[in-house]
Amino acid sequence: MITILLAVVLPLLLLAVLTGAGYFLLVLPSRWRLPYERSLALLDSDDRDELERADQLLGQAVNAGPRGRALDRIRFAQACARAMLGRYEPARYGAAATVIDELIAAEGRTEDTAYLELWVQAQLRNHDRVTDLYTEHTALLDTRPQSRRIAAVSHLQLAVEHWRRRETDGALHHFDRVRELGELTDRIPPEVNDLQLVKGVQSVFDGRTEDAREAFTGARERAASRGLPTVEAELGVLVCDWADGDPAELGERLERLSRQMAGLPADEPTTGLLRTGVEVLRLVALVREWLGRPPQSGAPWPADVEELERRAAAVREADPDLGDAALVEGLVRYYFALSRPERERALDMLDKGRNLARGITLPEVLDLMERERALGDDGDALSRYLVLVSEFLDDPDRSPEDRAHYRRLKDRFGQFGAAGDLDTTPMPRQRAPQDDLRRRNEALRRRVELIVYPRIRDLPEDAPAKVALRALMEELEAASRVYGDGAEVLHRAEHKLITTTGEILLPEESDDQDRA
Numbered sequence: 001m002i003t004i005l006l007a008v009v010l011p012l013l014l015l016a017v018l019t020g021a022g023y024f025l026l027v028l029p030s031r032w033r034l035p036y037e038r039s040l041a042l043l044d045s046d047d048r049d050e051l052e053r054a055d056q057l058l059g060q061a062v063n064a065g066p067r068g069r070a071l072d073r074i075r076f077a078q079a080c081a082r083a084m085l086g087r088y089e090p091a092r093y094g095a096a097a098t099v100i101d102e103l104i105a106a107e108g109r110t111e112d113t114a115y116l117e118l119w120v121q122a123q124l125r126n127h128d129r130v131t132d133l134y135t136e137h138t139a140l141l142d143t144r145p146q147s148r149r150i151a152a153v154s155h156l157q158l159a160v161e162h163w164r165r166r167e168t169d170g171a172l173h174h175f176d177r178v179r180e181l182g183e184l185t186d187r188i189p190p191e192v193n194d195l196q197l198v199k200g201v202q203s204v205f206d207g208r209t210e211d212a213r214e215a216f217t218g219a220r221e222r223a224a225s226r227g228l229p230t231v232e233a234e235l236g237v238l239v240c241d242w243a244d245g246d247p248a249e250l251g252e253r254l255e256r257l258s259r260q261m262a263g264l265p266a267d268e269p270t271t272g273l274l275r276t277g278v279e280v281l282r283l284v285a286l287v288r289e290w291l292g293r294p295p296q297s298g299a300p301w302p303a304d305v306e307e308l309e310r311r312a313a314a315v316r317e318a319d320p321d322l323g324d325a326a327l328v329e330g331l332v333r334y335y336f337a338l339s340r341p342e343r344e345r346a347l348d349m350l351d352k353g354r355n356l357a358r359g360i361t362l363p364e365v366l367d368l369m370e371r372e373r374a375l376g377d378d379g380d381a382l383s384r385y386l387v388l389v390s391e392f393l394d395d396p397d398r399s400p401e402d403r404a405h406y407r408r409l410k411d412r413f414g415q416f417g418a419a420g421d422l423d424t425t426p427m428p429r430q431r432a433p434q435d436d437l438r439r440r441n442e443a444l445r446r447r448v449e450l451i452v453y454p455r456i457r458d459l460p461e462d463a464p465a466k467v468a469l470r471a472l473m474e475e476l477e478a479a480s481r482v483y484g485d486g487a488e489v490l491h492r493a494e495h496k497l498i499t500t501t502g503e504i505l506l507p508e509e510s511d512d513q514d515r516a
Helices: 002-043 048-063 068-085 091-107 111-123 127-136 146-164 168-181 190-205 209-225 231-241 247-263 269-291 302-318 324-335 340-354 363-375 378-393 400-414 434-456 464-481 487-505 508-515
Strands: none
Touching (some): 168 190, 168 209, 190 231, 231 247, 464 487
């Protein structure tokens, strides 16, 4: 009985097992395998309708209940389909990113999922995310060369965004990463190497010296690490130290920079400008070094003047059309001139600097030159004196004795000079009210000072001529205050002042020698 029962039951059990195995191994997999395999064929197409169909088939496959690796493969294909559809409908990129996140959470990152995630984030323009993904998963992504180009594109985009926001450090960081990746390096603008320099220059003009020093220091370290010249950055750091730095130490640093300039390409547009800037600063640093000497230490020594000439010549050699060399050297020579010829040479140098293409334009210097030229020489002083004497000679208010004295002065000085181009027409004289006398006397003072200035300018303050002239000016001022007591007091003071002015211009010794 048992044998018959076993013979009947065992075949039924075996049939049930085989049926179940066939159902789970053949029927159920076919529910997701068939749509999955059909979708793979459609994924090779660029047609939107076929890609939409592939996405639908993959959705059916997921709903069929696959498990394990099969489910992972289907989800990956689904993410690819949605990513490809993003070209037609950008929102699909977000759907693809969601599927990828779920897939990575389930099985971890693989070479395929890592690359697909990188590509989708790039399409979503999440450039920060792209660069972070590449940095964190370089080992997985470097198996696909296209990954480096995707990361390089994102770094370029971020660099541009940083630069537009004037965030120089961020821009430089991303440009450097592009160079490290070795992709799209031709897209890096040549001006990138100057970004920190530009930031430093802008900070200098804005008065942010510490920010400028930090930018120039970073530019120097960056250039040194890449084997590039550091002259521009060194010059920027020096400019930051210029206000409070020791002039002698600054001069030594500029001397080193001047020597480094010889190693720069001569055909580079910036080389000439850099050389000019360095040489101009060297020239000014020398003058600042002199200013730091103790008070009353005297004029520059001959060796100092020779160094001034060498540095000025270096500026002219760097830029012959620049007037800065003539400006500095001319003013120094004018300030320390000991005679009229030396002063004339200094003025000639300033005049040449004014006529250059980029010459002297400082209003103060141009005004100085015009005033000095207007003073003229001793001949101009004699001419001005004759005009002044003639005016007093034609004044009807003068006494006969005063007019005879002025006539003698005119005869005496007339043999040494003429009025030249000066206007000799006598000024009409009217009896001036008392409140006009001050203006009249002030005009007389200015005219006398203009006449005697070329002769007494180089004399010490305690020279007899200067002392006498000051005393007579004070007497004239006092006389104008007591004019109400009578015109004779004022006329006597004017008489003395005119006579003394003539003695300064033409001492009695010279007159006696000429008569002899």
